[in-house]
Amino acid sequence: MMTSRTVRPAPARPVRAVPPAVKRPGLAGTLRSEFTKLRSVRSTYFTLIAFFLAGAGFAIAAAAGNRANGGQALFDPTATSLQGAVHLGELIIVVIGALVITSEYGTRMISTSLTAMPRRGVLYVAKAVVLTCVTSAVALITSLASFFAGQAVLGAGHGGASIASPDALRSVLLSAVFVTCCALLAFGLGAVIRYTAGAVTTLFGLVFLIPLLGQALPTNWFHEIERWLPGGGALGPIIATKPVPDAAYLFGPYGELAVFAGYAAIALIAGFLLFRRRDA
Amino acid sequence: MIEAKALAKRYGDKTAVAGLSFTVSPGMVTGFLGPNGAGKTTTMRLILGLDQPTAGSVTVNGKPFGGLYSPMREVGALLDAKAVHGGRSAHNHLLCLAQTNDIPRQRVDEVLSIVGLSDVARKRSKGFSLGMSQRLGIAAALLGDPEVLMFDEPVNGLDPEGILWIRNLMKRLAAEGRTVFVSSHLMSEMENTADHVIVIGRGKLIADCSMAELIARSTQQAVLVRTPRPDELARALAAAGGQATITGNATPDGSAELEVRGLNPERIGDLAFAAGVPLHLLAPSRASLEEAFMELTADSVEYQGAAHELRELADAGREA
Numbered sequence: 167m168m169t170s171r172t173v174r175p176a177p178a179r180p181v182r183a184v185p186p187a188v189k190r191p192g193l194a195g196t197l198r199s200e201f202t203k204l205r206s207v208r209s210t211y212f213t214l215i216a217f218f219l220a221g222a223g224f225a226i227a228a229a230a231g232n233r234a235n236g237g238q239a240l241f242d243p244t245a246t247s248l249q250g251a252v253h254l255g256e257l258i259i260v261v262i263g264a265l266v267i268t269s270e271y272g273t274r275m276i277s278t279s280l281t282a283m284p285r286r287g288v289l290y291v292a293k294a295v296v297l298t299c300v301t302s303a304v305a306l307i308t309s310l311a312s313f314f315a316g317q318a319v320l321g322a323g324h325g326g327a328s329i330a331s332p333d334a335l336r337s338v339l340l341s342a343v344f345v346t347c348c349a350l351l352a353f354g355l356g357a358v359i360r361y362t363a364g365a366v367t368t369l370f371g372l373v374f375l376i377p378l379l380g381q382a383l384p385t386n387w388f389h390e391i392e393r394w395l396p397g398g399g400a401l402g403p404i405i406a407t408k409p410v411p412d413a414a415y416l417f418g419p420y421g422e423l424a425v426f427a428g429y430a431a432i433a434l435i436a437g438f439l440l441f442r443r444r445d446a
Numbered sequence: 447m448i449e450a451k452a453l454a455k456r457y458g459d460k461t462a463v464a465g466l467s468f469t470v471s472p473g474m475v476t477g478f479l480g481p482n483g484a485g486k487t488t489t490m491r492l493i494l495g496l497d498q499p500t501a502g503s504v505t506v507n508g509k510p511f512g513g514l515y516s517p518m519r520e521v522g523a524l525l526d527a528k529a530v531h532g533g534r535s536a537h538n539h540l541l542c543l544a545q546t547n548d549i550p551r552q553r554v555d556e557v558l559s560i561v562g563l564s565d566v567a568r569k570r571s572k573g574f575s576l577g578m579s580q581r582l583g584i585a586a587a588l589l590g591d592p593e594v595l596m597f598d599e600p601v602n603g604l605d606p607e608g609i610l611w612i613r614n615l616m617k618r619l620a621a622e623g624r625t626v627f628v629s630s631h632l633m634s635e636m637e638n639t640a641d642h643v644i645v646i647g648r649g650k651l652i653a654d655c656s657m658a659e660l661i662a663r664s665t666q667q668a669v670l671v672r673t674p675r676p677d678e679l680a681r682a683l684a685a686a687g688g689q690a691t692i693t694g695n696a697t698p699d700g701s702a703e704l705e706v707r708g709l710n711p712e713r714i715g716d717l718a719f720a721a722g723v724p725l726h727l728l729a730p731s732r733a734s735l736e737e738a739f740m741e742l743t744a745d746s747v748e749y750q751g752a753a754h755e756l757r758e759l760a761d762a763g764r765e766a
Contacts (some may be wrong), residue, residue: 170480181551182587182591183591184519184549184550184590184591185520185547185550185554186516187515187516187519187547188548190515190516191516191517191518191546191547191548194548195545195546195547195548196545196546198545199542199543199545199546200542201540202538202541202545203531203534203538203542206534206535206538206541206542207531208532208533208536208537209533240747269531272529273529273530273531274526274528274529275529275530275531277491277494277496277525277526277527277529278529278530278543279517279543279546280494280495280496281494281496281521281523281525282517282518282543283517283546283547284494284495284511284512284514284517285512289546304518337614345493358708396603427464427626445491445496445498446496446497
C-alpha cells in the first residue's frame with residue numbers, strides 16, 4: 167500500500183462570506199426551516215384546502231338533509247355539523263401529517279436535511295411543532311366554519327345551535343384538537359415506516375379496520391374494549407352535545423380524546439426513537 | 447480536515463467499508479477513487495453522520511459530525527444532486543437549508559449567482575436538467591461558506607462545459623485553503639483535478655499518496671523513440687540494459703517506433719548519439735491515471751492473492 171502525505175502550505179483564508187453563528191444553531195432556525203418546507207410545496211395547500219372544503223361542505227349538506235329532524239330530542243346539531251371536519255378531515259389530514267416526514271425519504275432530501283441539522287431530535291421536534299401549529303390553526307378555522315355553516319343552514323327553526331349552546335364550543339375546539347392528533351399520529355407512523363403509502367395505509371387500518379373488527383367480537387367483550395379504540399363509536403363523545411349510542415360504555419369527550427392522543431403519543435415516541443437511532 | 451480511524455460499516459452481512467484510516471488535508475483537492483461499489487458513498491455518509499459506523503470513528507475538524515457547532519459553516523456536502531423535493535423552487539430549497547443554521551437570507555441569492563442559477567431561482571427544481579441539479583447541490587454545499595467540502599461523483603452525467611466548471615470550482619476552493627474531498631470513478635477527470643488521492647477497493651484502503659506518485663509508482667514508465675535505424679538502436683540499448691520493443695510497422699523511409707523500458711530519456715539520447723543513430727522522436731510515455739488505477743484495483747478484486755503485491759507497492763512508496 168502506498169501512503170504518503172502531499173504537503174502544500176495552506177494560503178490565508180479569504181474574508182468570510184457568511185457571518186459566524188452568534189449562538190449554536192438549533193430549534194429556532196429549524197422551526198423556520200420546517201415552516202419554509204411546508205409552505206413551499208403545493209401538496210400542503212391542496213391538502214389543507216381539501217380538508218376545509220370537505221369539513222364545511224359536509225356540514226352544509228348534512229344540515230340541509232337534517233332540517234326535518236331539527237325538532238327531535240336526540241338530534242345533535244353541533245355533532246352533525248362537525249362530522250365532516252372530523253371524519254372526512256381525518257382521512258385528508260393524515261396525508262399531510264405523513265408527508266412532512268415521508269416526503270423527505272421519498273425524495274431522499276432527508277440526507278441533505280440531516281447534513282444541515284445533524285441533531286436529529288431537534289429536526290424531529292421542529293417538524294412535529296410546525297405540523298401541530300399549521301394543522302391546529304387550519305383545523306380550528308375548519309371546525310368553526312363547519313359549525314357556523316351547519317347552524318346557518320339549519321336555522322333556529324330547525325334546531326340550529328348557537329356557539330353559546332351547552333357544550334357547542336367544547337365540541338368545536340375538541341374536534342380541532344382531534345384532527346391535530348390525527349396529523350401527529352400519521353407523522354409518528356411516517357417516521358417509523360418512512361413511506362407515505364405505507365404510513366397512510368397503516369393508519370387507516372388502525373382507525374377504521376380495528377374498530378370494525380372489534381364489532382365482530384361478542385357484544386359484552388366489545389363493550390369492554392370499545393372505549394379504548396382509536397376510532398369508530400369511541401370518537402362519538404368528542405364532538406357530541408347529546409348522548410351517543412354506547413355512551414354508557416365510553417369515556418366522556420375529554421377521556422376519549424385522551425385515549426386517541428395516547429395512540430398519537432405512542433406513534434410520536436416510537437418515531438422519535440427510531441429517527442434518532444436508524445441510519446438515514 | 448477529515449480524519450477516519452479504522453472506519454468500518456456493515457449492512458447485514460455485506461461489508462461496505464472495512465477498516466479505513468485516512469486524513470484529508472486542507473488546501474488541496476483530494477480525490478477519493480474506487481470502482482463502483484468500493485464504498486466511497488458509504489464512507490461519505492459515515493463522515494456526515496447519516497449512517498453510524500459499525501466500528502471505528504471519523505471526525506471533521508476534530509469533532510464527530512453531530513457535534514459540530516454550526517454544521518453548514520464547517521462542512522458543505524453534495525451527495526446526490528437529485529435528492530431534492532422537485533416541487534420546491536431552487537430558492538426555497540436553499541432557504542430552508544440556510545434557516546437551520548441561521549444563515550442570512552441574502553446568502554441564498556449569493557450562492558445562486560455563484561452557480562449561475564439566479565434566472566431559475568423561482569422555478570421548481572423538478573424541471574431541472576442533471577447539470578442544473580448538480581449546480582443546485584453545489585449551491586447548497588456552499589451556503590455556509592464551509593472550510594470542508596465533500597462532493598460525491600459531482601461530474602457524473604455532465605457535459606464537458608459542466609465538468610470544466612466543477613473542476614475549476616474545486617481547484618479554486620482548494621486554493622482558498624479549504625479541504626476539498628471529491629469522489630469519482632472517472633480517473634481521467636481526477637488526474638486533472640486532484641492533488642492527492644485516496645484509492646479504495648472493496649472497502650479497503652489501496653493507496654493514499656499524491657497524484658504524481660500514484661502514476662509514477664503504479665506502472666513502469668516507458669520511453670517512446672522513433673528512428674530510421676531501429677535494429678541498430680535496439681542493439682545499442684539492449685547492451686546498456688534496456689528493453690526495446692518495436693511497436694508498429696516501419697514507415698516507407700524505414701523508420702520505426704520503439705518502446706523502451708529500463709532506461710530514462712536522457713540515457714537513451716546519449717546512447718543513440720554514441721552509436722551515431724539519428725532520433726526523430728524521444729518522448730516519455732507517462733502511464734495515465736486510468737492505467738494506474740486499473741492496475742491497483744485489479745489487485746483489490748483478488749485481494750487475498752494480491753496481498754504481497756500491495757506490500758511491494760507499500761515498500762516502494764516508503765523508499766521514495
